[in-house]
Amino acid sequence: MKIGEIAKAAGVSTSRIRFYEREGIIPAAERGANGYRNYPADLIALLRFIEQAQHLGFTLREISEVETGVGEHIVSCTDALAMLAKKRDTITALIAEAQDRKRRIEALMAELEANRPAPRAAG
Structure with missing residues (x-):
């Protein structure tokens, strides 16, 4: 071909x-x-x-x-299943890492919001 x-x-x-x-x-x-x-x-x-x-x-x-x-x-189905399981486990670990990073970011944002000085009044 x-x-x-x-x-x-x-x-x-x-x-x-x-x-x-x-x-x-x-x-x-x-x-x-x-x-x-x-x-x-x-x-x-x-x-x-x-x-x-x-x-x-x-x-x-x-x-x-x-x-x-x-x-x-x-x-082979055996090889394909092993390959897919390994990729799934890698993705699961990446998701857990990303979720942990997100929680730390949100905690830092909340801390910064709580400690942000109040805006000054004009005048």
Whole structure:
């Protein structure tokens, strides 16, 4: 498949495919005699997986470390569940940190409000 065909089928831009290829996230495409990239149809599932994982907050490094196969489900359920659980735990910790930071900010704001001098009367 040509890059435009694979991009349309996977729902990604051609520049994104070239970027993934350059970064080693996807295998380099074979080139035809005319110099055009020729991608295998099974790359569509990998591109969709990469896009979905990125939308869930996974970095390209995390994604590239996943062992992928071929077919409709390119990542085993066991691996996918482990990956998702780890990301969920990371997000849970980030939320707790953010909530703690928010409480400290609100406490400091309340303290500053309580200690703010009263405005002076004009006159």
